[in-house]
Amino acid sequence: MKNLMLLLAPALLAQEATVIQNATVYTATKPAFVGSVAFSGGKITAVGDKLIVPPGAKVIDGSGLHVSPGIIDSHSHIAVQGFGVNEGSVSVSSMVQIKDVLDAEDVAIYRALAGGVTTANILHGSANAIGGNNQLIKMRWGKTAGELLMDGGTNSIKFALGENPKRQGNTPAPGGVPRYPATRMGVEDVYRQAFTEARVYQKKVADFKAGKSPLAPRRDLKLEALVEVLEGKRLVHCHAYRSDEMLMMMRVAEEFGFRLATFQHVQEGYKVAKEMVRHGVAGAGFSDWWSYKMEVADGIPYNMAIMTKKGVLAGVNSDDAGLMRRLNTEAAKAIRYGGLTEDQALALVTINPAKHMKVDHLIGSIEPGKSADLVIWNKPPLSTYAVPQKVYIDGTLYFERDKDLSERGRRAAAKKALEDQLKLDAPGQQKKGAPPSRRDQSGEESAQ
């Protein structure tokens, strides 16, 4: 029966039981220990200091190595194709979806994988108050865009406060017209207008469903997404820097009866930690960014530590394809600045972002039943010297440093061969004896 299964489903071959033994295991929810992690069928099956190896299981000797959950980046813009990540032409662009424009061949995916990242939330940009819908992906390098999508995640939308959404009100693109709003006051207005409109739409749909109107209302993708926000079916990740704008956003959300999932960047989260806890919003941002614009003047690297100490569920993320590859040391900065423990620091880039995105029942820690998204490091994961050796997603090995190193020669040779072939094929390099190409007799121009 088992053999038959394997024959029928070759994909399962990669999912045979595997046990990593004698490694230092950082579960992200409990203190680190030396022991084993077992997984099969894409899921973690057991974690402990002494595990019985099931017969036929593949055993990986983790002596001297370190195992952590896959890193989760809750703010990334990689793997997006086509004219950027902003539908910034309008102040409310809740009709657009990152899902539509994923680029599975963006090499940033592989580079992030090589930095231990297994999951990322690909966010719409911050050019407008209500942005587009985000997409959770797994770094399944080599797969198509549809196969990157993470199953079981909750949908989410991007909001943005502060300088970015008001910029086009002050300095429109050349040839363009100013776009409302131009101030933080106007940003608040945009939200209240949009959610008022969404409530009207929500009622129209409800009336139709109740048989009160004969014709279904025109489906409006922009308002549908906002109704989902009102109904708690779509998470809000809100770009914010200053405490005043965060406070405003929380009050608007409360007025309309929904709860924000996270503030992104959350540079001044430390100033309103109390209010954030009361509203129930988490904070996910940079470790140490500052001084690049006015609204980050009070950005401090102690932010994560203060928020954590005051009860905000904090997380560190990248917003950057380069930084994404070393979120482990970004998390470690919360130890340096503000004295979080190692476990608290690791949680900033694993279980906490999983909670931010309401996928902590699936990923974010090493616990039986969760996806086998694992990183094997050569050094403790929060060390500057830690280099991912193997990265698993759903139990499948997607990155292996040794393999990457050993294949470099072959890849370079293959590229060279392509270059040589193309040189041969190039015009003016035709093989001897081939008839001269005929000139176009019509003399017409090739149209472009």
Place this chain on the structure above:
Amino acid sequence: MKLLVFAVAALASAQESYLIRNATLHPVTGPEIAGGSLLIENGKISALGAKVQAPKGVKVINAKGLHAWPGMINCATQIGLSEVSSVRETNDTNEIGEFIPQVRAIVAVNPETEHILVTRANGITAALTLPAAIAIGGAPGQSIVRGQAAMLRLDGWTWEDLALSPSAGMLVRFPTIQTVTFGFPAGRTEIPYAEAKRRYEVEMRKIDEFFERSRRYQQAKKAATESFLPDMQFEAMLPLLEGKLPLLIAAQRERGIRDAVDFAEKHKVKLVLFDVRKPGTQLARLAQKKIPVIVGQPTDLPLDEDDAYDAAYSLPGELHKAGVKFAFATYDNQFARNLPFEAGYAVAYGLPMDAAWRALTIDAAEIFGVGAITGSLEPGKSADLFLTDGDPLEVRTQVKMMFIQGRNVSLENRQTRLYQKYLARP
């Protein structure tokens, strides 16, 4: 210049002496000394070793469990010249004019900048500040010879105090063949190679001519003919032509490096290359000609899609192996404090630890002509050093204390004050 010497002497004479005891000393230019002592007098390191006699009146610091390191040097920033990068009024970089060698970064450095305090809190005691962005190519009309960089020590009341070297190099935006440019509002613009090459040749002719005219000025001045008239522009070029000042050129790839090295040879000037990423076949030449390099950031993304994912991480190790003298830089202010972690990533991907430390300290100092003053723990050198509870290249390590010119400088800044204030918010 004399004035500056007086000022420094006056400052130094009023200083306290310190004896750091029981520290693990990392002189960089010599072997590690466990449980060592280091004596600071008159702003300088006067002695270090397993045992150092404590003079009368010296302030003794028990550094048990701590490590002492020479202050690190960040070889490319705009500290003091740029406060908030997106707010134009707070920026004093990128002067206009094609050839402006006479423009000096040092005179526009704001000694009160928050960047000094934030940067040094992580163990960095000196930073090169550049009069303009390190840029490859650039838009036509941007200056070509962009002015003089300054090496700052990160403590002082005035920019004169900060001037570890008021003029540490001449920044040049070297012409490149650039088929793709990015600009606002045009966005990505592509021009044919032939046109890009033509523009490059026009600029090359200009810069060649400028250097030749500078040479002629030098000769005319030497000849002291009656018709000789002084000129600020060419006057500023003299230290360069005399080999006292290096040319600072950013060149990421083989062609740019080759061109820059050819140019420096042709005009017989010293050269420091910046933001080197893919030296390719030029690597051996850099070693052979002893041309120092400020590496691109190890934490930068690789330049090209097919580059090894760790290409930038591992470049410092490759430079070291090839025998190229190099140092580290962050190329900005915001992340200037992360210099040690940049080096840490290079170590993770193959750079030996001792080479990383040379690059962070003495090699950087030597490249910019301040190697006799700072960059290592040696008697006679300026007491520019810091104490940590562990390996400074590890993120979690804490900097406990810092000395610049022997002054025990504060590691506080606006960020630590905000931390204290809001941690205490009821």
Place this chain on the structure above:
Amino acid sequence: MRLFLLLFLAMAAWAEVPSGLAIRNAKVVTVSSGTLPKATVLIRDGLIEAVGPDLNVPADSWVIEGEGLTVYPGLVDALSTLGQDGPRQNAPSAATQPAPPARGPEDRPRTFSWERIADKLRATDPRVESARSQGFTSAATFPLAGIFAGQGAIMNLGDARPSRLIVLSPAGQYVSFVIGGGGGRGFPSSLMGVFAYIRQIYLDLDHYKQAKAAYDRDPKGRTRPEYDRALEGLAESPRLLFPAVSLGEIDRVTRFAKELNVPAVLFGLHEGYRAPEILKASGLPVLVSTKWPTRAPDADPEQVESARALETRAKAASTPGILAKNGIKFAFYSDGQSASDMLRGVKKAMQMGLPEADALRALTLAPAEIFGVADRMGSIEKGKIANLVVTRGDLLSDRPRIEYIIVDGIKYLPPPPPATPAAKESTR
């Protein structure tokens, strides 16, 4: 009418005017039902009257002795701008006028779905004759400017009035993923915005149809639905043509077409060689551009190219062979190339594994099938439009000699070859 046609054609330079035409005892490649080694094709009133061995040639027919000749269905360019004043002038008039920035899908940004290229064709496009002289007798011609650029047409490449040449209109709606130029210049400013717009406008179309039907059933007491020309245009589009060049685009657009649930045709397909499974699963037909990617002649010689780009350049032309092997329906299109360059592109695909029969099919019957006109053109069958090309030697061999081109039953001679192969001047 017929008289008019005759008069009109009599003035055409290379046309001859038979009352009937017969090609006797030639090799006939029907494409739809094999090759007849020795057969006669009878043509009358612009149609194929009969085809087969041992046919009696009517006395009033002009006769072409077919000994040594091969008769093929005329070639079809499956996506072009032929008959338009030029690819750059084909933008709908509205596209060239500054419009206020669109504030959302409701403003129907860059939409010209109601415009029909058939209404704008001109007899003056010199490219028509060039294409015909290479053996092309029909082309799909489409407007290209806009997210919904408008309705294309299938036209025959004769020299009659354009209205005589139209075989099918509308033939489909041309879609491109173009944006408004960024902040301040209107919605959409991103690729995802374009997708959202297309998704929304099809929801609007559903609602529009319902609202109109409800109103028509019982107009009294109801507000009449607002007329929407953009939706009217979409409603009458028999299919959508979507661009899809790379693997990622092919994957994205096949999924999108399925979601929209509209008949779709993909065009571009240079990375089709990487996507046979996706294409097969989608069941969508595709149009393959014969303008294979090349390194720009003015590129920087030291520019680093990705292995991915190099591979696409090396392997793009293997796409048609792989499509054929996987049973995916495809046709070729010129993508702005001249007809002779297009044929060179087809031959390159043949060198890279495309069987000749499949190449020929992709130039004749396949495009007719894709546009739903295989019942009237695309192969040599009784009753179909008499669009033929008569050659000495194989049409897709290196140097075929085209003897006659027949469009709508009218016989054209190719222009005489230039004096020397290097001669540049036009032979028109």
